[in-house]
Amino acid sequence: MPDDAPAHPKSRGAARRAQRRGPTMEDVATIAGVSRGTVSRVLNGAHHVSAASQKAVREAMRQTGYVLNENARSLVTKRSGAIAFVLSEPQDRLFEDPVLGGLLRHCTQLLGVHGRSLMLMLAGTPEERDRVLEFARGGHVDGVLLVSMHDGDPLAAALVGTNVPVVVCGRAPAGGPPLPYVGADDRGGARVMTQYLVGRGARRLAMVAGPGDTTGGVERLAGFKDVLGRRANKRAIVSAAAYSIEAGREAMGQLLRTSPDLDAVFVASDLLAVGALQALAAAGRRVPEDVLVGGFDDSTIAAATTPPLTTIRQPLSQVAGELVEVLLEQIGGRTVSSRVLPTTLVRRESA
Amino acid sequence: MPDDAPAHPKSRGAARRAQRRGPTMEDVATIAGVSRGTVSRVLNGAHHVSAASQKAVREAMRQTGYVLNENARSLVTKRSGAIAFVLSEPQDRLFEDPVLGGLLRHCTQLLGVHGRSLMLMLAGTPEERDRVLEFARGGHVDGVLLVSMHDGDPLAAALVGTNVPVVVCGRAPAGGPPLPYVGADDRGGARVMTQYLVGRGARRLAMVAGPGDTTGGVERLAGFKDVLGRRANKRAIVSAAAYSIEAGREAMGQLLRTSPDLDAVFVASDLLAVGALQALAAAGRRVPEDVLVGGFDDSTIAAATTPPLTTIRQPLSQVAGELVEVLLEQIGGRTVSSRVLPTTLVRRESA
DNA sequence: CTGAAAGCGCTTACAG
DNA sequence: CTGAAAGCGCTTACAG
DSSP: OOOOOOSSSSOHHHHHHTSOOOOOHHHHHHHHTSOHHHHHHHHTTOTTSOHHHHHHHHHHHHHHTOOOOHHHHHHHHOOOSEEEEEEOSSSOHHHHOHHHHHHHHHHHHHHHHTTOEEEEEEOSSHHHHHHHHHHHHTTSOSEEEEEOOBTTOHHHHHHHTTTOOEEEESSOOTTSOOOOEEEEOHHHHHHHHHHHHHHTTOSSEEEEEOOTTBHHHHHHHHHHHHHHGGGOOGGGEEEOSSSSHHHHHHHHHHHHHHOTTOOEEEESSHHHHHHHHHHHHHTTOOTTTTOEEEOSBOOTTGGGSSSOOBEEEOOHHHHHHHHHHHHHHHHTTOOOOOEEEOOEEEOOSOO | OOOOOOSSTTOHHHHHHTSOOOOOHHHHHHHHTSOHHHHHHHHTTOTTSOHHHHHHHHHHHHHHTOOOOHHHHHHHHOOOSEEEEEEOSSSOHHHHOHHHHHHHHHHHHHHHHTTOEEEEEEOSSHHHHHHHHHHHHTTSOSEEEEEOOBTTOHHHHHHHTTTOOEEEESSOOTTSOOOOEEEEOHHHHHHHHHHHHHHTTOSSEEEEEOOTTBHHHHHHHHHHHHHHGGGOOGGGEEEOSSSSHHHHHHHHHHHHHHOTTOOEEEESSHHHHHHHHHHHHHTTOOTTTTOEEEOSBOOTTGGGSSSOOBEEEOOHHHHHHHHHHHHHHHHTTOOOOOEEEOOEEEOOSOO
């Protein structure tokens, strides 16, 4: 299989040779018969530039195939054009959860429309966190979209010290600085689902909650309790170890042992629900006949379970949109406020 | 909810105010009592610098909290430190497929270890493709990891014109330039699965292939045919419209109509298999009793289906590792060659 | 509306 | 081993 390796494999010059030396602003200016400053002006808004100059410059740019050197620009403007999408999680969520994938995709797309790029950064280890911090301090990114589920995340606190705008996806982790955030109404959605389950005849309602130190875990559980009040049986609530299919299966298995008579279960995320459904099937419980199952997220997997999952829909693309908007406003120096987006019940067959 | 908005929300100066003016190399040099050049040298390798100077510089850096301005560095070195991870797909795959998420996560992590960052870019529309090209030409990225499944992808060809190193994940799309690639052995894996199915007693084997213009679709189907030869019944092969659960369900439904007597089916991806399993269940066929089902990928969802999927494992982290390695070598000016990684059969319950 | 000029913060031959 | 200096390619007051 042929490849594009340079002609001088080992020489140091080979690497440099690859660096194209394209036309510079100076070249464009010369051809257009104007000064470098004027070229720069048409590139940046083009106001206060005569139509004639503008035309000449654009023509010269076309002719030379000019492309702006962002590094040079960033050096003087101190703006990079890049936004860091930081995943402050121990590990692996990207692997499994379609919700995160969707969020990432939407953010990338929206940022692109705004002429900005998305830098994906992991922050699960201290080294990775340091890197994020250096990027923020080094002006390599103009802002950060922080996806952090865990309370007490050390990164949130460290980030405020950098003066780089930050917006948190979901909710600002407890125990940290009051960062602006945008997320779905977890608690309200959980309330709706719980009420729905009750309305469908559930008498002995159980819950597979998310990990206790995550915002989703805390808020969705709170919504569940809001509705059940004193009727909420502690024995009928178990927290999953993580947001994974396997953790869902295990949590459900435990629930089946501690509350064998349950007739409905609210599971804090669709991915967990996939596992819960498996445990239920393995135990010979029919869904929804024997037990009603409600999920949360309405991720792409929700329609694919057996039976298809009744769940709470997070307006993912809207979350992404507001996330980007809030961050960009903040970067623009405007005052911003957090936003909580409404969720909706999606009825399918599991409940 | 309080936030970190600046004191002068509307003023133009507000945005600029946020730009921290940290200590520069000059400051460090002054404090260390050396020249700027020396500071630069310790930052870049530190060879040819006396131990004393080195110590002084490091101390001064610590003392001032110095952090290198990458833009300034990039301006002179013409290297950005960033790698573009380009998703050249019409849409949505990121949404659903855990394989892609895993690949992305691994690449991000590995690149980070190499002190490089990953820029996520979509290239599903002409505008998005232009952006990728501009980034390449503008020296904004040092290389690109191209995830392109479709043959005749216009981006591949355009990218070679930029002189920026590119490595394709999977296989270089047919009809494009011969780019170096790294991927799993699709054809070989498909062969193994088909043989396995035959060994398990399959007599009327069918296949849900991937979309016909994708490398996975072509190669895995070829492997299937390698084994079956003339026995491969054209009627028993249907290509899914996309790599999604829904497309898998539909393709399987169609297969059930055209080849109602099938007793085994090889499905070109786990995600498609999830849909196929649903269609089978809906049709009252038991798996594996009535029909054996084999998948491909061994994505995180494979163990979560009902029944758990027997599949072909792609060495995802290894693919990511070689992808990064090949790209970095190419950036370093070395000669590189494509790599095809071996797959393995993972037996679970569906076959 | 436009030019000349300073400056952004680094790297890298070139001498020594 | 190390300094002085040029230069990377842009933006942006400052004058006019």
